[in-house]
Amino acid sequence: MDIRQLEYFLAIVDQGGFHRAAAALYVSQPSLSQSVRALERDLGSDLFHRVGRRAVLTEAGRALIEPARATVRSLATARASVAAVHELRTGRVDVAAMPSQAVEPLTTMI
Numbered sequence: 001m002d003i004r005q006l007e008y009f010l011a012i013v014d015q016g017g018f019h020r021a022a023a024a025l026y027v028s029q030p031s032l033s034q035s036v037r038a039l040e041r042d043l044g045s046d047l048f049h050r051v052g053r054r055a056v057l058t059e060a061g062r063a064l065i066e067p068a069r070a071t072v073r074s075l076a077t078a079r080a081s082v083a084a085v086h087e088l089r090t091g092r093v094d095v096a097a098m099p100s101q102a103v104e105p106l107t108t109m110i
Helices: 005-013 018-025 029-043 059-086 103-109
Strands: 049-052 055-056
Touching: 005 018, 005 029, 005 059, 018 029, 055 059
Parallel strands: none
Antiparallel strands: 049 055
């Protein structure tokens, strides 16, 4: 199981079907279906009943929705935290200055 498979699963749930989810994710529908099939094999349970061109959530699929959303949110939070430090949006800066006339512009800028 990987995060991409969970994102694909949630897109199908949110978009109401494989075709619309594939369009929203900019991936081909067969690629999306293959990824969800791999997720189902990994979990050992079907997540959707495929009825003609429709996909209806199974009980296992309904049980996966909230844990999948929490996992995707947690990963996004982790990426944002690392990016904030990397891009210098958060962190700590220590400024030291010797007493001189040059200190005045520095204190005003800070």
